[in-house]
Amino acid sequence: MDTPPEQEPQLVLRPFRALRLRESFVGAPVANRIFARPYRSAARRLQDWQRQRHVRIDGEPALYIHEYTSSGVSVRGIVGELDVTRAGSAVLPHEAVRMEQVAELAERMETLALNPAPILLMHRGTPALRTAVGLLTERKPDLSFTDPGGQHHRMWRVQDTDDVQLIGTLVAATRAVIADGHHRYAAALELAAQRPGTGWEQTLVMLVDQSDTPLQLGAIHRSVVCLTLETVAAAAILRGDDYRPHASRREALASLEHALVLHDGEKWASLHPRGLQLPVFALHEDLLPAWGVDDARVQHHHTAGQALARARDGVAILLPAPSFEQVATAARAGQPFPQKATSFQPKPHLGALMRDLRD
Known part of the structure; x- marks a missing residue:
């Protein structure tokens, strides 16, 4: 018997009925209550909030163009249901995941039976896609508000059949990289395999064009307790790394x-690892073992200030931010970054657009 050929990976985005928290709840601490433990009570909490009109559901399925602005930085993306059974290599992770965390x-x-936020995907869109999005956003947005966290939102519903089909055609061949939501995407793949033929074969995503309104890419820094600059310098001599003391923070x-920038609370140094690896790869694959450091001693920090505040307990390690091209190249090559290596900002605040699996 002939077996049907496997389908080519495609980024298939479909309209969905959006669930939205009321504007005064988006991004506010109260928004976390609906997703808090016990998780089995989330459906009842959601129903209670709907009765109280704290949660609204749009009447008809649509794709959404969601533009949000934080601290002067605007990001715009297309939000829809992604068919994970068709995605395959069309969606590329760039960070490793912990399988026990994925299962949990x-x-x-x-x-929860809910996608409380879209997984952020990034790509280089085509001029045709940017033109289509530009035309669709020329009209007045269907929704415009500023949430309690200061993030300004504008949303356009895309419901016309021709417009939905055009967007679908223009994104189908793209190869997107996961910016935020690696564990959620891996969990979505698990649920799609476990629950075929159900709504778990789709998950909520937001596709951001890095050539239009890019997410800002930053590094996640490290600190290591009980590490000394003397240890780092000695290992650099043995390995052939370029270790340089510096007289000041600015230098x-x-x-x-x-390079890696190191600070122990008093002294400053920089370290250029040997070879052509990106510094974050060299740090985890070569340098930490050479320093006798295991993962339990490594702490992660989203800002340089947070890392430097821990320098008194050991050494703060500031990492350079990779470029989108470096991240995408590693993803296409199947060489994921270490966990907690990149930070993409700004992210949309929780509750702006959600997807209810019970709908």
Whole structure:
């Protein structure tokens, strides 16, 4: 018997009925209550909030163009249901995941029966896609508000059949990289395999064009307790790394674009690892073992200030931010970054657009 050929990976985006928190709840601490433990009570809490008109559901399915602005930075993306059974290599992770965390998250997602936020995907869109999005956003947005966290939102519903089909055609061949939501996407794949033929074969995503309104890419920094600069310097001699002491903070930070910057609370240094690896790969694959450091001693920090505040307990390690091209190249090559290596900002606040699996 002939077996049907496998389908080519495609980014298939479909309209959905959006669930939205009321504007005064989006991004506010109260928004977290609906997703809090016990997870099995989330459906009842959601129904209670709908009765109280704290949650609204749009009447008809649509794709959404969601533009949000935080601290002067605007990001715009297309939000829809992604068919994970068709995606395959059309969606590329760039960070490793912990499978025990994926299993735990899949169980929680199934209990919640909700996508509380879209997974952020990034790509380089085509001029034709940017033109189409530009035309669709020329009209007045269907929704415009500023949430309690200061994030301004504008949303356009895309419901016309021809417009939906055009967007679908223009994104189908793209290869997108996961910016935020690696564990959620891995959990979505698990649920799609476990629950074929159900709504779990789709998950909520937001596709951001890095050539239009890019997410800002930053590094996640490290600190290591009980590590000394003397240990780092000695290992550099043995390995052939370029270790340089610096007289001031400013002098050290001038090296941050291409090197690790180190601070122990008093002294500053920079380290250029040997070879052509990106510094974050060299740090985890080579340097930490050479320093006798295991993962339990490594702490992660989203800002340089947070890392430097821990320098008194050991050494703060500031990492250069990779470019989108470096991230995408690693993803296409199947060489994921270490966990917690990149930070994409700004992210949309929780509750702006959600998807109810019970709908």
